[in-house]
Amino acid sequence: MVRDLDHALKHVSLRAPAPRFERPRPPRGVFTSQQGFMRALGVGAVLLVAVLPFMDASRYTMSIATSALIYVMLCMGLNVVVGYAGLLDLGYIAFFAVGAYISGIFTTVLGWPMWAALIATIVACVTAGIIIGAPTLRLRSDYLAIVTLGFGEIIRITANNLKITGGPSGIHGIPTWSFGPWSFDDGFNLFGIDFPERVVFYYFVAAVVIVVGVIGAGRLAKGRLGRAWKAVRDDEDAAEAMGINTYIAKISAYIIGAVWAGMAGQLMATHLSAISPNSFQFLYSALILMAVVLGGMGSTPGVIIGALFVSLAPELLRDFAEWRYLIFGVLLVVVMLFRPSGLWPATAVLPWLRRTRPTPPAFTEATAVPASVMESVDGTPTTDAHEGDRA
Amino acid sequence: MSALLEVRDLRLQFGGVTAVDGLSFEVRAGEILAVIGPNGAGKTSAFNCISGFYLPTAGSVVFDGKAIVRTVPRIWRRLGLVNLLQSFGLYRVIPSRVTKWGMARTFQNLRLFRELSVLENVTTAMHANLREGFWATLLHTPGYRRAEAACVREARGWLDFVGFEDDEQLYVTQLPYGEQRRVEIARALATSPKLLLLDEPAAGLNFNEKQALMRLIRKIRGLGVAVVLIEHDMGLVMELAERIVVLNYGKEIADGAPEDVKRDPAVIEAYLGVDESEDAR
DSSP, X not given: OXXXXXXXXXXXXXXXXXXXXXXXXXXXSTTTOHHHHHHHHHHHHHHHHHHHHHHOOOHHHHHHHHHXXXXXXXXXXXXXXXXXXXXXXXXXXXXXXXXXXXXXXXXXXXXXOHHHHHHHHHHHHHHHHHHHHHHHTTSOHHHXXXXXXXXXXXXXXXXXXXXXXXXXGOEEOXXXXXETTEEGGGOEEETXXXXXXXXXXXXXXXXXXXXXXXXXXXXXXXXXXXXXXXXXXXXXXXXXXXXXXXXXXXXXXXXXXXHHHHHHHHHHHHHHSEEOGGGGOHHHHHHHHHHXXXXXXXXXXXXXXXXXXXXXXXXXXXXXXXXXXXXXXXXXXXXXXXXXXXXXXXXXXXXXXXXXXXXXXXOOTTTOOOHHHHTTTTSSOOGGGGHHHHO | OOEEEEEEEEEEEXXXXXXXXXXXXXXXXXXXXXXXXXXXXXXXXXXHHHXXXXXXXXXXXXXXXXXXXXXXXXHHHHHXXXXXXXHTTTTXXXXXXXXXXXXXXXXXXXXXXXXXXXXXXXXXXXXXXXXXXXHHHHHXXXXXXXXXXXXXXXXXXXXXXXXXXXXXXXXXXXXXXXXXXXXXXXXXXXXXXXXXXXXSTTTTOOHHHHHHHHHHHHHHHHTTOEEEEEOSOHHHHHHHOSEEEEEETTEEEEEEOHHHHHHOHHHHHHHHOOOHHHHHO
């Protein structure tokens, strides 16, 4: 055991003395620990996502659910950038656009299969993250927000004017996933239920990718890299002083965010089979950012709730016709008034697990410092010596 | 005795203001050195130069045989590109590198990570020493679990070492000031330093906490770590330090054992001023 620990820590000149006592293992039950409860909640959510098509496989439901899942993926990516690393990004939709366009161009213009386009998408998103991140991440807060805003617009306007991206009308007829002779267009039969609609396949593909994406982002946030991100968010200079290369930490957050958005972009390109520059307006950047802030920055359940709210609320309010965006806006303001740190803040503790601070030991004669000692250090009595007298 | 840290003719100018003006001193391995001086004497500026946060105008800082201040070729100065290049990490040593070499520091005003728990604050500082890859984190490999366990155990060791006895899961903002100071020192120690720079560690502490701090600093020295502290509390400095460097207006005015420094006329003048009526006579 000790040898393992020595291996895990690189050879360092100074090691801590052993802790005074071994802590008991923390509880792991569903209702006795936060971690257990969140795990159970996650499993429940995954089951719900898996079961949904068996309950209602209509084209409308499936397509709404798929776009909601894509929103979740986007918000998880932005959560890495904004929530964990604290870098305000107002042009996040640009990475979504890069992902969508790269997969669209590679499959239609170049005729690559979708899995090859996926690799190209990831490579392109990493590159885009580095290109945008490298020069701009030296900036702080407000300046970074302005630069990213500009980048978002540049990508959209470029897509609007290039020939290869199809100009304002975009790219049409993006093919579906296919594995050799078998393609998603054929339809299939699962557990005796026939799924003729291709939207259902996209739903399942999106569900798998998003579950992996959500778990991956959550795991990264808990490890060494995630701690570095959070340290940079809280205090950049202190993080640098603790041996964290803040530049690498920030650019890695940017790259992870870009890859997550690119995957979401590819899902959307295959889901809708057509993309146009209008889908990548600034409005969507703002909407995703709003979902992250609304749900609770840096909190996985919060961000998922926020993403679902932002993507589903306009649909659920469809009956109110032109009033729906007004109601949507009022709802948002109300939520932010009553839950300023988000619907499910990252620091939230389950109510039944909430601990109160241990009370400090009471002041007694035994712990009191004799007055003679108080005067010994520099000859003058310290103010503390008289503190008790006032009471 | 070989010097662990060697500062030669350090000079730092902000426009027309000279914050540090030709400062030279050295720190030997495993000693406690105090840097004192009136307010605005350039103590913290010097600290920031040594730990790589500020880029000094001139001079050299050598830590453990490695130069922290790099010389910039004159052509870049002529082209006016020095700041740009240095902002990209060229011709300078970034503070995180200095920390990796084994120099840890604390800040004058507490700068803990406010949204992290006490334990996470300390584990964060082990960033550079932790063997934990990207894919291992994503896949939660056994190696990752071992590394996390080692990291947490080490952090607990440091928390126990500094005498933190509260709940490690609390957020640092929930702690009293004195405990936050302890956590900050534990966090600095978790980077496994050879030299620890403490910037006013006793500021805002009460008597009991100062006594505990002195015991802690002696304990840290006992580990073989050299400690350099900036402090205004003369009582603490005189009792703790083995050597004292006194600064005034960015210049070093005295360097020696506490007793000698106490009697140095230049030091008395810096702190108490000259008796003008006596001068006139």
